[in-house]
Amino acid sequence: EADIYQTPRYLVIGTGKKITLECSQTMGHDKMYWYQQDPGMELHLIHYSYGVNSTEKGDLSSESTVSRIRTEHFPLTLESARPSHTSQYLCASRDRGRTEAFFGQGTRLTVV
Amino acid sequence: AQSVAQPEDQVNVAEGNPLTVKCTYSVSGNPYLFWYVQYPNRGLQFLLKYITGDNLVKGSYGFEAEFNKSQTSFHLKKPSALVSDSALYFCAVRDQTGANNLFFGTGTRLTVIP
Numbered sequence: 001e002a003d004i005y006q007t008p009r010y011l012v013i014g015t016g017k018k019i020t021l022e023c024s025q026t027m028g029h030d031k032m033y034w035y036q037q038d039p040g041m042e043l044h045l046i047h048y049s050y051g052v053n054s055t056e057k058g059d060l061s062s063e064s065t066v067s068r069i070r071t072e073h074f075p076l077t078l079e080s081a082r083p084s085h086t087s088q089y090l091c092a093s094r095d096r097g098r099t100e101a102f103f104g105q106g107t108r109l110t111v112v
Numbered sequence: 113a114q115s116v117a118q119p120e121d122q123v124n125v126a127e128g129n130p131l132t133v134k135c136t137y138s139v140s141g142n143p144y145l146f147w148y149v150q151y152p153n154r155g156l157q158f159l160l161k162y163i164t165g166d167n168l169v170k171g172s173y174g175f176e177a178e179f180n181k182s183q184t185s186f187h188l189k190k191p192s193a194l195v196s197d198s199a200l201y202f203c204a205v206r207d208q209t210g211a212n213n214l215f216f217g218t219g220t221r222l223t224v225i226p
Contacts, residue, residue: 006155033213041200041219043156048213058213090155099144099163099206101214103155 003027006091006104013081013111021076021107023091030096032074036060037088037106049074081111114139116186116203118217125193126225133188133220135203144206145186146214147177151199159201162186173197193224 004025013019023032034047035058045058049068063085064078074093078085088108094101116137125131137143144163148156160171167179177188188201203217 009153031212035216041221043202043216043219045213045215048211056211059215092156100146100158100161102158103148105155106153108153 004091004093004102004104006089006107008107009105010108011110013109015080015082015111017081017111019078019081019109021089021091021109023074023076023104024072025074025093025102025104026072027093027095027102028071029093029102030071031094031101032068033092033094033101034058034064034066034074034076035090035092036062037090039087043090047076081109083111086110114143114205114208114215116145116205116215116217118201118203118220120220121218122221122223124223124225127195128192131190131193131197131222131224133201133203133222135186135188135217136184137186137203137205138184139205139208141208143186145177145179146204146206147171147175147186147188148202148204148216149173149199150202150219156202159188195224195226198222198224 007022030051032049035043044060046062047066090106091104092101146161147159162169162179170176204214207213
């Protein structure tokens with residue numbers, strides 16, 4: 001079982017609020033990822049990181065930002081939430097010596 | 113560019129029957145292929161992977177997948193389905209560039225009928 005944690009699991013928030021979704025892993029993995037999952041199931045990569053102080057944008061354009069100040073922590077921030085940001089957000093990590101990634105349980109965000 | 117396709121949005125199978133969830137891929141070079149499962153309100157769990165070697169790959173929970181290079185397919189299989197196998201299944205391929213990110217298919221919802 002992978003040790004990667006996301007908080008909160010569920011969040012309902014009003015339009016215009018600033019939010020931060022937390023993701024932490026205790027495995028010392030270098031690479032970390034954020035995926036956005038549509039209600040229709042499809043997964044889209046929105047951010048990734050090779051390691052500390054590295055952040056890259058994924059294939060799906062997102063208004064969110066990320067930071068990687070510590071190896072174990074990869075938070076995602078929305079400065080001003082909108083209803084279009086309603087989705088499930090999945091965090092993942094991968095060890096440089098492995099090919100598979102491990103996922104957290106996800107944060108289901110609803111912006112009203 | 114690399115991609116995977118899951119042609120079926122939904123697969124229904126009776127408990128005890130064999131199941132197959134289909135995946136085809138498109139990559140240049142040798143593919144790194146993966147299957148993940150997602151249970152309701154959960155993240156994705158790794159099931160199995162193909163990197164090289166035997167075309168039949170065995171994974172968690174009795175699942176296996178067959179890599180077929182000529183048909184560019186990587187179908188997920190299980191000899192005898194359980195009701196508890198009902199979930200979303202995602203096929204993925206690894207990026208062939210330096211980023212090595214995973215690109216997922218659109219997912220297939222498997223329902224095992226008691």
